[in-house]
Every structure is written in structure tokens, then in C-alpha cells.
Amino acid sequence: MQHILMQLPYEQIALEPYISAETVSYHYAKHHAGYVTKLNGLINETTYADKPLEYIVQNADGAIFNNAAQVYNHNFYWYGLSASPEFPSLELSDLIKREFGSMEEFKEKFFSTAVGLFGSGWVWLVVTKEGKLAIEQTSNADTPIRHGNIPLLTCDVWEHAYYIDRRNSRPDYLENWWKLVNWKFVSENLSKA
Numbered sequence: 001m002q003h004i005l006m007q008l009p010y011e012q013i014a015l016e017p018y019i020s021a022e023t024v025s026y027h028y029a030k031h032h033a034g035y036v037t038k039l040n041g042l043i044n045e046t047t048y049a050d051k052p053l054e055y056i057v058q059n060a061d062g063a064i065f066n067n068a069a070q071v072y073n074h075n076f077y078w079y080g081l082s083a084s085p086e087f088p089s090l091e092l093s094d095l096i097k098r099e100f101g102s103m104e105e106f107k108e109k110f111f112s113t114a115v116g117l118f119g120s121g122w123v124w125l126v127v128t129k130e131g132k133l134a135i136e137q138t139s140n141a142d143t144p145i146r147h148g149n150i151p152l153l154t155c156d157v158w159e160h161a162y163y164i165d166r167r168n169s170r171p172d173y174l175e176n177w178w179k180l181v182n183w184k185f186v187s188e189n190l191s192k193a
């Protein structure tokens with residue numbers, strides 16, 4: 001089974017001015033597509049060849065894990081963005097208030113976790129195994145579904161996500177990314193969790 005690159009649910013230019021079409025073009029059509037191509041090459045003639053993506057992410061190691069998890073994480077990242085973001089559901093905003101105090105305090109904690117992540121990785125809003133909302137950071141390709149947590153939202157903090165638009169400024173990228181968060185997607189993930 002060949003894995004295929006997901007279709008973006010918007011045009012590459014749709015996220016401007018917050019994320020440029022040039023960034024989306026490199027990030028989606030080069031980096032993300034590259035992980036899909038590498039994954040297909042690596043699983044060929046292995047026991048993972050006919051397995052779904054999530055199974056591979058939860059079971060494989062080494063290069064197969066890295067490429068599968070990067071495909072999974074990038075799928076989640078693109079679905080988590082929208083050119084016309086809506087508001088969080090009442091259920092989600094209540095839980096965010098209960099866990100973090102307010103949406104503003106959640107944002108601050110999410111950003112400080114993202115800025116504090118050394119090197120490449122991902123920052124997530126997850127539902128933990130204990131059923132609580134939490135902010136989780138993962139390094140490189142690592143991903144919450146490997147650890148039994150359910151992801152609701154992710155931000156890619158690899159430099160390739162922001163270097164074209166924001167050079168080395170991860171904080172500037174985060175402020176722009178925040179304006180695009182697809183709260184409908186996040187709320188739907190919560191209601192399924």
C-alpha cells in the first residue's frame with residue numbers, strides 16, 4: 001500500500017499574510033511530500049508495507065518511525081490551520097479555562113513551551129491518558145499517539161516551518177500561526193477523544 005500526500009484543505013496562498021504561499025509550498029510540497037516518498041521506499045517489502053499510517057507510527061522504530069510520524073504530524077498540522085478560523089466549542093473553552101485559567105494563559109504556556117523546545121520538534125495540546133488537557137512537547141518526529149495521549153492541536157516548530165517568513169524568530173512565527181488555528185478541528189478532536 002502506497003501512502004499518499006494528503007490534499008491541503010485550502011489553497012497554498014490562503015494562509016497569507018500569516019504564513020506565506022512560499023512557506024507552504026516548501027513545507028508541504030517539499031518537506032511533507034519528502035517524508036511520504038521516503039516512507040513508501042522504506043516500508044516496501046517489510047511487514048509495514050500493507051499497514052495503515054497510525055499502526056506504523058505506533059509500532060515502528062528508526063527511520064520508518066521517523067518518516068511515518070512526520071507524515072502523521074504534518075497531516076495534523078495542516079488540518080489544524082484555517083484561513084477562516086472559528087471559535088472553540090463551549091466544551092473546549094470550558095476545559096481550557098479549567099486547566100489553564102483562561103485562553104490567554106493557555107496561549108502563553110503553549111508559546112513558552114514552543115520557544116523552550118530545544119532544536120526541532122512539535123508542541124501539542126493533548127488529552128492525556130488520565131483524561132486531562134495538557135501541553136506536550138515532542139522532539140524531532142516524536143508524537144503523542146506513540147505515548148497514549150490524544151492530540152487535539154499541534155504546532156510544528158522545526159525551522160523549516162518558519163525560516164522563509166520569520167528567519168530565526170520562532171516567537172514571531174507562533175504569533176502568526178496562532179491567528180490561523182482551526183478551532184473547529186481542535187473542538188472536533190476533543191469531542192471524539
Ligand code: MN
Pocket residue numbers: 027031074156158160161
Ligand atoms: Mn514541518
